[in-house]
Amino acid sequence: MRARLPLLLLSAGTAVLYLWRLGDSGWANAYYSAAAQAGAESWHAWFFGATDPAGGITVDKTPAATWVMGLSARLFGVNAWSILVPQALMGVASVVLLHATVRRTAGEAAGLIAGAVLALTPVAVLMFRFNNPDALLVLLLVAGAYCTVRATETASARWLALAGVAVGFAFLAKMAQAFLVLPAFGLVYLAFAPAAVLRKAWHLAVALGAVVVAGGWWVLVVELVPAGSRPYIGGSQSNSVLELALGYNGLGRLTGEEIGSVGGGGWGSGGWGRLLGAEMGSQIAWLLPTAVVLLVAGWWAGRAGERVQLALWGGWLVVTAVVFSFMNGIIHAYYTVALAPAIGAVIGIGAVALWRKRREPAAAAALAGALAVTALQCYLLLLDWSTTLAVVVLVLGLAAAVGLFLSAVAPAVVVVPLALVAALLGPGAYSVATAATPHSGAIPSAGPGPGDRPGGGLVVVGPGGAVTGGGTGRMGGLLHAPDPGDDLVRLLRDSDGFTWAAATVGSNNAAGFQLGSGSPVLAVGGFNGTDPAPTLEQFQTMVRSGRIHYFLGGAGMPAETGSDASERIAEWVEATFTPTTVDDVTVYDLTDRNLTDQDITDRDLTAGAQR
Known part of the structure; x- marks a missing residue:
């Protein structure tokens, strides 16, 4: 002993x-x-x-x-x-x-x-x-x-x-x-x-x-x-x-x-000094x-x-x-x-x-x-x-x-x-x-700070100047998950009978809403929003069959490589459904009873022609 x-x-x-x-x-x-x-x-x-x-x-x-x-x-x-x-x-x-x-x-x-x-x-x-x-x-x-x-x-x-x-x-x-x-x-x-x-x-x-x-x-x-x-x-x-x-x-x-990588490369300069540099030196x-x-x-x-x-x-x-x-x-x-x-x-x-x-x-x-x-x-x-x-x-x-x-x-x-x-x-x-510092997000970094990555983080600017890579607000973005408010949580939980309570672009957005509400949320486009999953046509079929209750957020993330399906889906939702705001999050009710199947089909065709 x-x-x-x-x-x-x-x-x-x-x-x-x-x-x-x-x-x-x-x-x-x-x-x-x-x-x-x-x-x-x-x-x-x-x-x-x-x-x-x-x-x-x-x-x-x-x-x-x-x-x-x-x-x-x-x-x-x-x-x-x-x-x-x-x-x-x-x-x-x-x-x-x-x-x-x-x-x-x-x-x-x-x-x-x-x-x-x-x-x-x-x-x-x-x-x-x-x-x-x-x-x-x-x-x-x-x-x-x-x-x-x-x-x-x-x-x-x-x-x-x-x-x-x-x-x-x-x-x-x-x-x-x-x-x-x-x-x-x-x-x-x-x-x-x-x-x-x-x-x-x-x-x-x-x-x-x-x-x-x-x-x-x-x-x-x-x-x-x-x-x-x-x-x-x-x-x-x-x-x-x-x-x-x-x-x-x-x-x-x-x-x-x-x-499918958002940011198109540029992940720091390679070379013998990378492991000793500002980003990695303090880690290893x-x-x-x-x-x-x-x-x-x-x-x-x-x-x-x-x-x-x-x-x-x-x-x-x-x-x-x-x-x-x-x-x-x-x-x-x-x-x-x-x-x-x-x-x-x-x-x-x-x-x-x-x-x-x-x-x-x-x-x-x-x-x-x-x-x-x-x-x-x-x-x-x-x-x-x-x-x-x-x-x-x-x-x-x-x-x-x-x-x-x-x-x-x-x-x-x-x-x-x-x-x-x-x-x-x-x-x-x-x-x-x-150990004394809480760490969260997709790119954690060791140290006494708030968990920010040394040398700065990836920030992606979306349509209209919306920052999609940073903060932890109601819409989290590429690297951080959102923290849904009480009203939005109640809304998502009241979605019995649907396969997904909501859909949103990007896996971190979906994760925050899902973890906060306990209800399944579909991550349109996967982590980066650049996977062709689902396609616009598949998403429209899901909506028509009543499988998704809400769509959360606005325009999708810009796709430098990979699929632009998430952008197309977000644009179609914006053009087809009426937005409301719940706890600072834009919410689209995909079961809007004022829209008939023919209305949706007409708007599908219009959105396609505009593209």
């Missing part, structure tokens, strides 16, 4: 950090909260990852993360805690599993350092307290790394296949991003597993098959189900999961050719330079088993960092949480390997240099937040670096705690500030 006490303390501390005042963030990302709510009410919506219980359209990702949240909401009710707690628990599990993986070859101290670095990385604190798919992605990839290490120790096909299963299910959490670890996993097994090359190649083929089966079974089912019997696949232009996986969430992220870069130093120095100082893990985690780190640095498509700062386990593992393994050789001048110099780099990097990141803390971290770090350089004679009982405090104080303080 005494030997397990440090891990228990690390786990308990992580749990407190990730669960403390978790409910303050409310629905967090309402887009995924609405899908969890839908899944709690309908198994059909749950399986496909639909954003409403009636199954109009899915989220623009595979649904493994919403499966977990939907089950939790079924068990404990639809509320902030039932939706957010699963991610916090995934964070604790990721820390424990990373510790277990590193500990196998580098020892207890390395495992504890690795776990602590992961737990106190600001972007990790953010995402393990949020309901984006990244929490499940990280947990499954760390599980895949654990299985790969076990497989490499004994050339075990079974453990390698389990690694493939973990990566396959990670694909079901966040699609192609899961595959960034595969080069490291495969090459490490091929290089270090104690077996003949042909046998290892066969094992890798089996593991790749496991990836395909674990990640592909849901894709196959969806592709085989007739389109009329399932929701539209959000984020695609052809109602296809394969298109979504290969295009919008696949190669499009690398090339910038994501059809606190110990990133340190990890690079310790990766190289640790390989020199490490034993055979430690080198295996340094190759695995270093490969994970390098491939993911290069892709994030140079991809031209949609990228957000919180994606960098995928780097946090690798940074933690490399630092834990490298630091312990060098400490073991601290009496050698080269090892002592490498340790001291790594900590000096850490102190300088944290100082620079802290300057814009707390100058006092920045100076304290710099002084402590440089003092500890001197102690490490003289570690052959300096007392370890003083040097080691001082070095750990100096290295973790900066990111730890920023992480606590992150």
Whole structure:
């Protein structure tokens, strides 16, 4: 029990950090909260990852993360805690599993350092307290790394296949991003597993098959189900999961050719400095330079088993960092949480390997240099937040670096705690500030602010100068969900007999109205409003058959690429029905009894002629 006490303390501390005042963030990302709510009410919506219980359209990702949240909401009710707690628990599990993986070859101290670095990385604190798919992605990839290490120790096909299963299910959490670890996993097994090359190649083929089966079974089912019997696949232009996986969430992220993306690209300048820049630096870069130093120095100082893990985690780190640095498509700062386990593992393994050789001048110099780099990097990141803390971290770090350089004679009982405090104080303080701050919206950012993304957010100007990308008012827009007033909530709840209480352009608008009222709301055009779901003709058929009660809001979002169906629908509604205002939201009653079918048909023809 005494030997397990440090891990228990690390786990308990992580749990407190990730669960403390978790409910303050409310629905967090309402887009995924609405899908969890839908899944709690309908198994059909749950399986496909639909954003409403009636199954109009899915989220623009595979649904493994919403499966977990939907089950939790079924068990404990639809509320902030039932939706957010699963991610916090995934964070604790990721820390424990990373510790277990590193500990196998580098020892207890390395495992504890690795776990602590992961737990106190600001972007990790953010995402393990949020309901984006990244929490499940990280947990499954760390599980895949654990299985790969076990497989490499004994050339075990079974453990390698389990690694493939973990990566396959990670694909079901966040699609192609899961595959960034595969080069490291495969090459490490091929290089270090104690077996003949042909046998290892066969094992890798089996593991790749496991990836395909674990990640592909849901894709196959969806592709085989007739389109009329399932929701539209959000984020695609052809109602296809394969298109979504290969295009919008696949190669499009690398090339910038994501059809249907509002904003038309321009997601920041790529290059080696992206991860250290204003947008991403405060999220992940606190110990990133340190990890690079310790990766190289640790390989020199490490034993055979430690080198295996340094190759695995270093490969994970390098491939993911290069892709994030140079991809031209949609990228957000919180994606960098995928780097946090690798940074933690490399630092834990490298630091312990060098400490073991601290009496050698080269090892002592490498340790001291790594900590000096850490102190300088944290100082620079802290300057814009707390100058006092920045100076304290710099002084402590440089003092500890001197102690490490003289570690052959300096007392370890003083040097080691001082070095750990100096290295973790900066990111730890920023992480606590992150946990103390409610975060919401589609693009969260770690830190003590109101959750705004550093460097500014995406703002899209719609017809008539309406801002559709920003605020959290009665109409939320592209990135934020609305907060419906009491009168509008009562109106939506009084919609028995309709498939959807209302329809509105954009998934975040629909999510806010749905979560606030508890009534299904159709997201016209999906997340960006640029999916052809439904088309104008399909929407008109829904209206004529009495499936939608109200339409909320006015003109749709501008489509630079993708479909303009949502704009056409909004324009048709404006031209056909009489608007009223409820709680500052424009409402169109689509059951206006003063309009006959012939009236609607005539206006359909008029609207078409005007276009």
